[in-house]
Amino acid sequence: MKEFVPAGADLELRGIRKEFPSFTAIENLDLHIPAGEFFALLGPSGCGKTTTLRIIAGLEEPTSGQVLLGGQDITFTKPHERPVNTVFQSYALFPHMSIIENVAFGLRRKKIADPLAKAMDALNMVELGHVAERRPQQLSGGQQQRVALARALVNRPSLLLLDEPLGALDLKLRRQMQIELKAIQMEVGLTFLHVTHDQEEAMDMADTVAVMNKGRIEQMGAPEALYERPKTAFVAKFLGQSNLFVGEIADSSSDSLSISVAGNRISVPKARAEKQAGKIAIGVRPEKVEFHRTEPAAASHLNILGPGSIRDIRFTGVSNQYLIEIPNVGEVTVFAQNVGISPVIELGEKVWVSFKVEHAFGLADLPVGDEE
Amino acid sequence: MGIAFSSSAPKQSGSPLKSGKIVIALMLPGLLYLGMFFMIPLVSLLVTSVETPDASGAIGMYQYSFDLSSYQHVIVDYAPQIGRSFGFAFVATLIALLISYPLAYFVGIRLRSRPLIQKLTLTLVIAPFFISFLLRTIAWKQIFADDSATMNFIRGLLHLDPSVHFLGTPGAVVWGLVYNFIPFMTLPLYTSLERLDLRYLEAAGDLYASPAAVFRKVTLPLTMPGVISGTLLTFIPITGDYVNASRDFLGGPDTSMIGNMVQADFLQNSDYPSASALSAVLMAVILIIVGVYVKRTGTEDLL
Numbered sequence: 001m002k003e004f005v006p007a008g009a010d011l012e013l014r015g016i017r018k019e020f021p022s023f024t025a026i027e028n029l030d031l032h033i034p035a036g037e038f039f040a041l042l043g044p045s046g047c048g049k050t051t052t053l054r055i056i057a058g059l060e061e062p063t064s065g066q067v068l069l070g071g072q073d074i075t076f077t078k079p080h081e082r083p084v085n086t087v088f089q090s091y092a093l094f095p096h097m098s099i100i101e102n103v104a105f106g107l108r109r110k111k112i113a114d115p116l117a118k119a120m121d122a123l124n125m126v127e128l129g130h131v132a133e134r135r136p137q138q139l140s141g142g143q144q145q146r147v148a149l150a151r152a153l154v155n156r157p158s159l160l161l162l163d164e165p166l167g168a169l170d171l172k173l174r175r176q177m178q179i180e181l182k183a184i185q186m187e188v189g190l191t192f193l194h195v196t197h198d199q200e201e202a203m204d205m206a207d208t209v210a211v212m213n214k215g216r217i218e219q220m221g222a223p224e225a226l227y228e229r230p231k232t233a234f235v236a237k238f239l240g241q242s243n244l245f246v247g248e249i250a251d252s253s254s255d256s257l258s259i260s261v262a263g264n265r266i267s268v269p270k271a272r273a274e275k276q277a278g279k280i281a282i283g284v285r286p287e288k289v290e291f292h293r294t295e296p297a298a299a300s301h302l303n304i305l306g307p308g309s310i311r312d313i314r315f316t317g318v319s320n321q322y323l324i325e326i327p328n329v330g331e332v333t334v335f336a337q338n339v340g341i342s343p344v345i346e347l348g349e350k351v352w353v354s355f356k357v358e359h360a361f362g363l364a365d366l367p368v369g370d371e372e
Numbered sequence: 373m374g375i376a377f378s379s380s381a382p383k384q385s386g387s388p389l390k391s392g393k394i395v396i397a398l399m400l401p402g403l404l405y406l407g408m409f410f411m412i413p414l415v416s417l418l419v420t421s422v423e424t425p426d427a428s429g430a431i432g433m434y435q436y437s438f439d440l441s442s443y444q445h446v447i448v449d450y451a452p453q454i455g456r457s458f459g460f461a462f463v464a465t466l467i468a469l470l471i472s473y474p475l476a477y478f479v480g481i482r483l484r485s486r487p488l489i490q491k492l493t494l495t496l497v498i499a500p501f502f503i504s505f506l507l508r509t510i511a512w513k514q515i516f517a518d519d520s521a522t523m524n525f526i527r528g529l530l531h532l533d534p535s536v537h538f539l540g541t542p543g544a545v546v547w548g549l550v551y552n553f554i555p556f557m558t559l560p561l562y563t564s565l566e567r568l569d570l571r572y573l574e575a576a577g578d579l580y581a582s583p584a585a586v587f588r589k590v591t592l593p594l595t596m597p598g599v600i601s602g603t604l605l606t607f608i609p610i611t612g613d614y615v616n617a618s619r620d621f622l623g624g625p626d627t628s629m630i631g632n633m634v635q636a637d638f639l640q641n642s643d644y645p646s647a648s649a650l651s652a653v654l655m656a657v658i659l660i661i662v663g664v665y666v667k668r669t670g671t672e673d674l675l
Contacts, residue, residue, distance in 0.1 A: 059574055079577040080585075092575035096593045105589070106579035151579070 008191035009070030009158035016065035025051040040206035048215040085152035086161040093136035100132040106155040122154035162194040233367040262328030273362025281363040287335040288359040306352030421648035432642035442649035457629040461610040464549035472557040480565030540624025548616035556605040564598030
C-alpha cells in the first residue's frame, strides 16, 4: 500500500506548439508556474487555453516543445502516469458509480491505503458527505462540481488543472465556489492551474494571471499589475474596460510622452509607455476618469478632453457608468462611484473629461482598426 | 373555495378516464395482434403439449387430456439435443461477443473522426443480410466440404490426415451460428459504443487508470446495455435455430439441436404433443437463463 506523494510541484512549458490539421492552436508558448501558486490562464474561447491544459494533462501531445513538472520532462508521459488531476468542464463524473466510488477511483487505481475513508474525508471537505451513496445524476450542478473537485483533490496531485469548472454554475453559486476553491488551495498548498474566460474570476482567485490570445500569451503578471498597466490593446480591452486614444507622438519631455488627438493633448509617463516612438495608443481605466461641467484649468499633471456630450447613463448600483461622446475623439466611458453626491446630470449635457497623467498607460501595439 | 373545489373535482377524475380510453384505443391494434399471433398460438401450443394420441389410433390425431408424459418423453429422450442447443448457443454467443466488441469499438469509437468510413464499415456489417442466409450457409457447406480446396489447403497446412473433416462437426455448426448471428451482436454493441461519452474515458485516464483499467472500470460497464442486448439477441435465436445444425447444411448426425427435433416431430413424425412440449421446455429454460443473467449482471435499470 502506497501513501500520497507530497505537495505541489512547479510546472514549466518550453516552446510548446500545437498544430491541428486546419489551424495552429498554440504557437511557441513558454510558461513557468512556481509550486503552490494559483495560476490562471485567461482568454476568450478559441485562444488555445484549453488545448494548453490538455497538453499538460497528457490528453494531447504538443507538435513541439516540452512539458516539465518538478523539473521532470513529462511531455510524452501517458495521462495516467502523470501526477496531475483535472476538474473537467463537464465534470465527467462516472454515471455508473456512486459518489464515494467516483471520489475513490483515483485512490484505488494508485492502490492508496484506505481509499473509502480518504474519499469520505474529501467529500466532507466539500460538505457533501451526506450524498456519498447517491449517483451523480441525482446531484445538482453545484454539487457535481464539488464532487469533481473532491475526486481530483483527494489524490493530492502535484498539479491540479481546472478547466472552467465554474462555467455552468449560476452567479451566486459561482461566487461561493470561488471562495471555497481559493480556501481549499490555500489549505492544501497545491499548484493550481485554472483555465477560464471569466476575467473577474481569474483576477479574484489567481496569484498570477496569464492573458492568452490567438495561441500566444499576451501578458502575464499579478492581477493588479495587469489591470493597472496592460501592455497590449487586447489585454486593455479583455481585462476590464479601457478608454484608448491613438495618435502620433507630438511632444516628448524627459519623463513623459504626448500625443495630440483632435487638438487635445494626452500625455503618459515614459515609465508607463511600452512604445516610445511613432504612432502610439494611450489608455486609461474608466474609473480613473472624471467629468466636469465647466472646462477644468489646464495643468501639466492632467489630461483634459472635450467638450463632449453625455450619450448614455447606466445605473449599476455601486457606480454610474457614463458614455461621453467627444467630437473627433470618440466615446469615453466614465465610472463614477455612487456615493450620493455625484452631480445630477442629464443626457446631452455638455461636459469635459479629465484624468491624471500618472493613471495613463501606453500600449505596445495599436487597437484593431488603428494598425499601421 | 368550496365551489371551485367541487367544480374542479369531476374534471380531475374525468380526464385520466378520458385519456385512458384513448390509450386503450391506441393500444387496441397492438393488443389484438399480440392476442391473435402470440397468446392464442401460445395457449394452443401448451394445450397440444398435454394431449394424448386419439383413441382411434390414427397417426397425427390427438385428443384433449392433461397428460404430462410428453414432457417426460422430451426431457429424457431429447436431453442431448437440449444440452447441445444451450452449449452451442453459449459458445457461439461468447465467440460472437469476442469478435464483435473489438469490431464495434473500432467502428463506434476509433472511426468517429471519419463519419464516411464509419458508415461504410457499418454497412459492411449489415451487407450479408442482403443475401438469404440459407444461400450463405450453403456456401459455407461448399467451402468446408471434405474434398474442397479449402479443406485440402488446411489439411496440408496443418499436416492432417486426409480423413479429417470439418463439415458435420459441432465446430462447423458453431461456425455457422457465429457467422449468421454476429450482426445481431455487433449492432447493439455499436449503438452503445457510438454513444459512449469519451470524456469519461479521459477522466478515468486522468485519474491514473491504465488503458486496461479504463476499459474494465469505465468503458465496459458503460456499454453493458449493449453487451446485454447483443448477447440476448444472439443467444435466444441460436437456441431455437434448426438450419445450421441440420444435416442439409453444416451439421451431422450428432449435432442436432432442439430446433431440429421440433421440426422433425412436427413435420415428419406428426408427434404434435412432443414438438409442443419441447418448444415449451425451450421457452421455459430461456426465460430462466435470461432472468438469472439480467439479475446477475445487475442491469435491470439499464435495459
